[in-house]
Amino acid sequence: MPMRFTLRQLEYFVAVCEEGSIAAASARVNVSSPSISAAISQLEAEFSLPLFVRKHAHGLSLTETGRQFLDHAARVLAEARLLNQLADTISGKVQGPLRIGCLLTFAQVLLPAIRRKFAAIYPDVQAQQIEADQPALIDKLRRAEIDLALSYDLEIPPDLDFLPLRALPPYAMLAADHPLADRAGLCVEDLLDHPMVLLDLPLSSDYFLSFFDAAKTRPRIVERTRDMAVMRSLVANGFGFGIANIRPQSDLSPDGRALRFVPLRGDLRPMRLGLILPPGARKVLTISAFVDHTEKTVADWGFPGVPLAKPV
Numbered sequence: 001m002p003m004r005f006t007l008r009q010l011e012y013f014v015a016v017c018e019e020g021s022i023a024a025a026s027a028r029v030n031v032s033s034p035s036i037s038a039a040i041s042q043l044e045a046e047f048s049l050p051l052f053v054r055k056h057a058h059g060l061s062l063t064e065t066g067r068q069f070l071d072h073a074a075r076v077l078a079e080a081r082l083l084n085q086l087a088d089t090i091s092g093k094v095q096g097p098l099r100i101g102c103l104l105t106f107a108q109v110l111l112p113a114i115r116r117k118f119a120a121i122y123p124d125v126q127a128q129q130i131e132a133d134q135p136a137l138i139d140k141l142r143r144a145e146i147d148l149a150l151s152y153d154l155e156i157p158p159d160l161d162f163l164p165l166r167a168l169p170p171y172a173m174l175a176a177d178h179p180l181a182d183r184a185g186l187c188v189e190d191l192l193d194h195p196m197v198l199l200d201l202p203l204s205s206d207y208f209l210s211f212f213d214a215a216k217t218r219p220r221i222v223e224r225t226r227d228m229a230v231m232r233s234l235v236a237n238g239f240g241f242g243i244a245n246i247r248p249q250s251d252l253s254p255d256g257r258a259l260r261f262v263p264l265r266g267d268l269r270p271m272r273l274g275l276i277l278p279p280g281a282r283k284v285l286t287i288s289a290f291v292d293h294t295e296k297t298v299a300d301w302g303f304p305g306v307p308l309a310k311p312v
Contacts, residue, residue: 004046004047005042005043005046005047007076007077007080008039009039009040009042009043010043010073010076010077011029011077012025012029012031012035012036012039012040013039013040013043013051013069013070013073014070014073014074014077015028015029015036016036016040016052016060017062017066017070021060022036022037022040022060040052047069049065049066049069050063050065050066051063051065051066051069052066074143074144074145077144078143078144078145081097081144082144093124093285094122094124094125094285094286094289095122095124095125095286096124096125096126096286097125097126097127097128098125098126098127098128098147098286098287098290099127099128099130099145099146099147100115100127100128100129100130100146100147100148100149100150100290101130101131101132101137101140101141101146101148101149101150101151101276102129102130102131102132102137102149102150102151103131103132103133103134103137103149103150103151103152104131104132104133104201104226104227104228105152105199105201105204105228105244105246106228106246107129107131108228108229108248109246109247109248109249110150110246111129111150112129113297114150114293114294114297114298115127115129117293117297118289118290118293118294121293122286122289125286125289125290127290130145130146133201133202133203133204133226134151134152134154134155134201134202134203134204135202135203137149137151137276138156138157138160138276141160141276141277141278142159142160142278144278147281147284147286147287148275148276148277148278148281148287148290148291149275149276149277150273150274150275150276150294151273151274151275151276152204152245152271152272152273152274153271153272153274154203154204154207154271155203156276159279160276160277160278160279161276161277161278161279161281162272162274162275162276162277163274163275163276163277163291163295164272164273164274165272165273165274165275165294165295165298165299166272166273166274166298166299167270167271167272167273168245168246168270168271168272168273169245169263169264169268169270170208170211170243170244170245170264170268170270170271171243171244171245171247171261171262171263171264172186172191172241172242172243172261172262172263172264173231173232173235173241173242173243173244173247173259173260173261174235174241174259174260174261174262175235175236175237175238175257175258175259175260176236176257176258176259176260177238178194178238178241178260179194180194180241180262181260181262182260183262184262184263185262185263185264185265186262186263186264186265187264187265187266188211188212188214188215188217188264188266188268189215189217191219191241192217192219192220194220194240194241195220195221195222195223195239195240195241196219196220196221196222196223196240196241196242196243197221197222197223197224197225197231197234197235197239197240197241197242198219198221198223198224198225198242199225199226199228199231199242199243199244200224200225200226201226207269207271208243210269211243211264211266211268214267214268220240221240222239222240223239223240228244229253229254231244232248232253232254232259233253233254233255233257235253235259236252236253236255236257236258236259237253237255237257243264245270245271246271246273247261273298275291275294277291
């Protein structure tokens, strides 16, 4: 039976479903909007199925048929990627696509530097970086939309593996003129009289607030943000203290104001930085090469907030 669709058509269809519009999907897959529209129309015509409801000024919404089609299309694309990985493994060459997820908190601090040397060693790998919060990374791994993820050990489900790389203890982030900025260390009780800027990401925020739960108290949260860079600027401008586990190389906020980083003392669980992997992922040659490279890079790296021991 002749094939009634192409993998490219399915890729465009899935991109539109996940991004919510043809324009956003166009930016994601780097293809013109008319090409994506044509691919979807061809799928609908070939299968005689309405996949979307077109609403003027409101974009596209999936029909019930479209939702069922999406589930199967995603599985077909996942199986196609597995075939590519199998071919690379059989050939014995590290090559082909590699989709790397990374937690939003530190995507700008770690992953580009890790990828840079990997790209120099393995120029035939086409790596793509996807940033998301922890629940979204888990979902993308389960849907085979990414091959592995660099993240923390936050509620890793039993169907995925976690490879720990490094423990990162928490610290308080303070403006340079904050009354606690010159302290060598702080405990949770020292922070209670001061306002807090919370990094409000799923699971991460629960982790930070657990420090106060253990002390049977609550912080005075005055600002919330999902962006680490925004948190640094709010803290540097005196809106409150922040808590984090990983820090940039610079002691300046994005708007150029000085910050201070003070270790938090007490029985506080550090975050474990590591890689989240589907079972058996390391059998794929390209994934295994990236895991080995990341393990070595992190072992040689003097982060957080310390200059590199070796060039990355």
